[in-house]
Amino acid sequence: MPLLAVRDLTIALPVGGRMVTIIDSVSFTLGAREILGIVGESGSGKSMTALALMGLIDAPGARITGSARFKGRELVGLPQRAFRDLRGREIAMIFQDPMTAFTPVYTVGWQIDEQIRAHGRVTRKDARARTIRLLGDMGVPDPARVADRYPHQLSGGLRQRAMIAMALSCNPSLLIADEPTTALDVTVQAQILDLLRRLRREYGSSVLLITHDMGVVAETCDRTMVLYSGIIAERGPTGAVFARPGHPYTAALLDSIPPLHGARPARLPSIPGSPPAPADRPAGCPFTPRCAYAHDACAVRPPLLPRGVQDIACVLPAEGRDLPARCATV
Amino acid sequence: MTAPLIEAQSLRMEYRVGRGQVLRALDGVSLAVRPGEVLGLVGESGCGKSTLGRCLLRLARPTAGRVVFDGTDITALPERTLRPLRQGMQMVFQDSYASLNPRRRIGDLIAEPLRVHRDGQGRRRTAADIAARLAELMDLVGLPQAALARYPHEFSGGQRQRINIARALALSPRLVVADEPVSALDVSIQAQIVNLFMDLRDRLGLTYVFVAHDLAVVRQISTRVAVMYLGAIVELGDADTVLHRPAHPYTAALIAAVPEPVVLPDGDRAPPLRGDVPSPIAPPPGCRFHTRCPSAQDRCRTDPPALRDPGDGRQVACHFPLTGG
Structure with a gap:
């Protein structure tokens, strides 16, 4: 049984008097x-x-349907009280901006201690010892001293490490990381990505890494799921998705990243237009208006179908018109 | 060799930050940008790249040193004398929304510099002149004419950046300083705007100072690159030379840290640079980079290296520059 099995997760929010679908039938598993x-x-x-x-969508009138089973337990429709028990202990989340995860009025160590004590009977002294060990594990130099500091006294990289330490304080089996390195400088980002890879080795954590950066995905993720306009465009093992993208959106996204090595293109291949607002999504494949391969068949929403090791929501593979493989540069 | 369009000579910029402490945002920066060049300024937060961009346009007044624009020393010019020169130098910022007054129409926003400044003959521009110029600018940046009558919130981030570029170009400047102009945009849109910057340079013969933290974007657009660390330039040279065969260990570390959209086996990844950028209030003695440098030696801890040419036309501030690469 996978740790997390999401099936047809659909989220709709009321916008201007009607329900607008934000996420449409998203399914995936995480081992x-x-x-x-x-x-x-x-x-x-x-x-x-x-x-x-x-369980953090609290917009009034939001409608969440489908299923998300975590260790066999259904999360969709779970009462807040039950979620509170799960959050922090079983599922933890880290965010782009650690300043919003910490309150500015207590020391970082106090806040991590608090988290440990909220989820188990631990003395203050033991909690602090564990906090210091965790901070040390996260690569924080001089963890005992850093624990006594307030969030604003730490650098961005240290704050991010402290937030990851807090998230891991109760040994959650699932860590959700939402753009964890977006606000960081590249050299610090490289350290945090290294840390995420280590977590899996040393803590056995499963990680759901959310990012806009294809480079970050390539460096850390075993499998990749590409979302476009609330639907899954493509998913599969990261190596395959990057070497042989099956959806024109994945391919175009990869092409539009300027290369760091090799010849400089005279012009960057770009995707025309911009993604549609959720209320204005076209009926068929939502990428149609920006797609170089758009044709009549795209007027019907293509299902996510297996193609080799990937799953692709595009009519091209069924028509025998696979996209060309990308040559891996470096 | 043509004369530089903009030149910084030993610029220093200091900010008092309380308790008698001084933050040295720029510590003796010199560089020259010739007409038609695109100089990429790269470095991590706090390296001084934005401050340098602002000093070049005299949006900030440096504590010491000189800024020379097109042969005129503008370092200490009073605002009145500076104003006519400002037509020749413009800026594009990162936050496309904050740069546009949300209560004014796009047409008004772009027309403002045309109303404030007089034309080449010293005359106020007529409404017809302005309307014609607005139409031209919309074509130039690839927006429909109808956009002129709309408000900033009606546009996407990429379109808003086009509007900011149109406004920056309204007075036909020769120099544009762009501070992280594409970093807030999604990748697919980022490529459109990078292409637009390159097209405009070709069509209008513009000179850019392009401040960005994204090395791949900088490589795409720049002819030359200056790498900054803690208020000083550590490496400066031809974009291909610096980014393909970095001589400064910091440049090499920056390049290695960029996550590339290519899947590599775990062992093939260079170990990341350790530690954080030290505080610019108390930069390390000697070479500023020695606290994080993988090849630091005793000399680096005491003796600050000067920028010098290792023999291939670039400048590098390192006692032990990398060779081969």
């Missing part, structure tokens, strides 16, 4: 010790998916 990347542009629904799994 033990696996890192799954959810990648997409702003508005693709990647953060909404995470918030739904944490």
Whole structure:
């Protein structure tokens, strides 16, 4: 049994008097010790998916349907009281901005102690010892001293490490990381990505990594799921998705990243237009208006179908017109 | 060699941050940008790249050193004398929404510089002149004419950045300083705007100073690159030379840290640089980078290296520059 099995998760929010679908029938599984990347542009629904799994969508009138089973337990429709028990202990989340995860008026160590004590009978002294050990594990230099500091006294990289320490304080089996490195400088980002890879090895955690950065996904995730406009465009093992993208959106997204090595293209291949607002999504494949391969068959929403090791929501594979493989540069 | 369009000479910028402490955002920065060049300024937060961009346009007044624009020393020019020169230098910012007054129509926003400044003959521009120029600008940045009558919130981030570029170009500047102009955009939109910057340079013969933290974007657009660390330039040279064969260990570490959209086996990844950027209030003695440098030696801890040419036309501030690469 996978750790997490999401099936047809659909989220609709009331906008201007009618229900607008934000996430449409998203299904995926996450195994033990696996890192799954959810990648997409702003508005693709990647953060909404995470918030739904944490029971954190509190918009009035929101309608969440489908199923999300975590260790066999249904999360959709779970009462808040039960969620509170799960959050922090079983499922933890880290965010882009650690300043919002910590309250500014207590020391970082106090807040991690509190989290440990809220979920188990632990003395203050034992909690602090565990906090210091965790901070040390996260690569924080001089963890005892850092524990006595307030969030604003730490650098961005240290705050992010402290937040990951807090998230891991109760040994959650699932860690949801929403753009955990977006606000960091590249050299610090590289350290945090290294840390996430280590977590899986040393803590056995499964990680759901949400990001807009294809590079971050390539470096950390075992499997990748590409969201576009609230639907899964493509998913599969990361190596395969990057080497042989099956959905024109994945391919175009990869092409539009300027290369760091090799020849500089005279012009960057770009995707025309911008993603549709949730209320204005076209009836068929939502990528049609921006797709170089759009044709009549795209007027009907293509189902997510297996193609080799990937699953692709596009009519091209069925028509025998696979996209060309990308040559891996470096 | 043509004369530089903009030049910084030993610029220093200091901010008092209380308790007698001084933050040295720029610590003796010199560089020159020639007409038609695109200089990419890269570095991590706090390295001084944005401060340098602002000093070049005299949006900030440096504590010491000189800024020379098109042969005129603008370091200490009073605002009145500076104003006519400002037509020749414009800026594009990262936050496309904050840069536009939400209560004014796009047409008004772009027309403002045309109303404030007089035309080449010293005359006020007529309404017809302005309307014609607005139409031209919309074509230039790839927006429909109808956009002029709409408000900033009606546009996506990429379109808003096009509007900001149109406004920056309204007075036909020669120099544009762009501070992280694409970093808030989604990748697919980012490529459109990078292409637009490159097209505009070709069509209008613009000179750019392009401030960005994304090395791949900088490589795509720049002819030359300056890498900054804690208020100083550590490496400066031809974009291909610096980014393909970095001589400074910091440049090499920055390049290695970029997550690339290519899947590599775990062992093939270089170990990340350790630690954080030290505080610019108390930068380390000697070479500023020695606390994080994988190849630091005793000399680096005491003796600050000066920028010098290792023999291939670039400048590098390192006692033990990398070779081969």
